[in-house]
Amino acid sequence: MPLLEVNDLTVRFDTSGGAVHAVSGVTYNLEPGETLGVVGESGSGKSVHVLSMLGLIPRPPGRIVRGSVMFEGRDLLKLRERELRDIRGKRIGVIFQDPMTSLNPVLTVESQIAEAITSHGLMSKKAARARAVELLDLVGIPEPAKRVKQYPHQFSGGMRQRAMIAIGVACEPKLLIADEPTTALDVTVQAQILDLMKDLKKKLGMAMIWITHDMGVVAGIADTVQVMYGGRIMERGPARALFQDTRSAYTWGLLRSLPDHSEGRTYETHTPGQVKRRPRLQQIGGAPPDMTNPPPGDPFAPRNPFATERCMVEVPPLVQARDAAPGHLVAAWYDLPTALAANPNGVMPKGEAA
Ligand SMILES: Nc1ncnc2c1ncn2[C@@H]1O[C@H](COP(=O)(O)OP(=O)(O)O)[C@@H](O)[C@H]1O
Ligand SMILES: [Mg+2]
Incomplete structure (x- = not known):
């Protein structure tokens, strides 16, 4: 039985500028002992998605629109503050950023x-x-x-x-949630902390959700990687599959923006058409979406060189990727391997702002 079952978690913030669509339809299971790495640029909904399950978003302006989060037979979203307080720290350990x-x-x-x-x-x-x-x-x-x-x-x-x-x-929790816990540390100390966490996980047999904007950290620690953008899961799968057989253009952009070596690790990102060694860091063009007025379709479509017309108007569901490892899911109307074969460097079509 999964340790955590997140189903259609949808969270908004009512602000004077309108409702911020912080988290939309987030659905996944976490198995006992599994380490899930959640990655994405700043503002992609990583923190809000875990804070809302722990009853830690300010309400108002925060509002849980729908969804459920089952943990040890109870829906965390339906518990009283007193019950949640007992779960936090005891059954679910939390490590914050700073x-x-x-x-x-x-x-x-x-x-x-x-x-x-x-x-x-x-x-x-x-x-x-x-x-x-x-x-x-x-x-x-x-x-x-x-x-x-x-x-x-x-x-x-x-x-x-x-x-x-x-x-x-x-309290030897069953689940430890860490939100960018190593971001403020220098690279050497960060590597030591990651080793410590791997060691502790084994000793205590707990599952982890590890939130970071750093793909390198995720590569070093996660069994499963979940890439978020615009409050949605764009791609999710076993770490190796996701890095070596990338299916979301957003993940591809994040991986491409990495230097070849970071923290002494080599990134093997041999999706079709990708060159192995990159002399320069490539940034993803364009800006993240305005989440008070999210794009009607795939949130990444306006920045995606491989976007089709359908991407602009219809949100793609998160489904098993074609001919990919079991459990390797992607939300995309385009097929990335096919798109990369035609446009290996991901050049934006003419007339599009990148
Ligand atoms: N208290 C708040 N009031 C209004 N908007 C918020 C609040 N907290 C977070 N948000 C918005 O929710 C979205 C997701 O934020 P967050 O989960 O913190 O991103 P991440 O952790 O991926 O950097 C962002 O657009 C952010 O501005
Ligand atoms: Mg955050």
């Missing part, structure tokens, strides 16, 4: 980790303090018994992130 704003500067690391445990009534205060030391050790902080007595400002950026992870996994 550790400086998430750790309380006036409390010791020990009291913050202990609080995460005792607030769910899982242990006595004394046991939770002992557990805090074990958790700091688990996340690779040296001299944990000494460090646990310190305040966040006495930790380096990487260590604060490790402390945040310790809080996220303190």
Whole structure:
């Protein structure tokens, strides 16, 4: 049975400029122990989609228009705040973007980790303090018994992130949601944190949703990759299939914008017609859509060199891609391998703004 079943999740924000279509029809399952990487440019709905399942979007202006999110037999969207608060941190661990704003500067690391445990009534205060030391050790902080007595400002950026992870996994959740947790860190520390997460995942047997705008991070950690744009899932599939047999023009654009080597990894993106080594970073032309007035069809169509007339007027459903790995889904009216054979560099047709 899936751990999480997201069905038709649709979220809007009512603003003075109109309703922002932040998340539209997001549907997927997450299996126990699976790591899902969610990627997409800023504003694509990555954060809102998880915040809304956790009851963490401000309402108003936020509004869940429709959908359901089943977790351990209950629809998270129908729970009361009190019930959600108990699930958050206990059954679903959360790690946010900026550790400086998430750790309380006036409390010791020990009291913050202990609080995460005792607030769910899982242990006595004394046991939770002992557990805090074990958790700091688990996340690779040296001299944990000494460090646990310190305040966040006495930790380096990487260590604060490790402390945040310790809080996220303190109750051994079944699911850990991490929203751009390594974005503020330098590349070396980021790589260390990713290794730590892979290790922790194995030890604790939890599933993860890892949100990032960085394809390199996703390539290093995810079993399944989900690419979002304009509040919708554009492509989803086993990581290897998605990188090597890309089917969405948006994913293709993201991959093409990567340098050949990032964090010492090589990106193998041999979709038909793609050259293996790229001397320069290619940016995706055009700007993201105005989500108060989303395009009527495929949200990426205005920036897509392979768009057909149908793409402009009708939203494509997310379906199994033709002749692709099982579970490799794409939302596209065009067939990318065919389109790339005719236009290998993705040149915008004349007269289109790119
Ligand atoms: N509180 C809010 N009020 C109005 N619009 C919001 C609010 N939070 C997010 N949005 C909008 O929702 C869309 C999706 O945002 P978000 O999920 O944060 O993107 P991502 O995490 O992919 O960068 C964006 O257009 C963003 O401007
Ligand atoms: Mg975000």
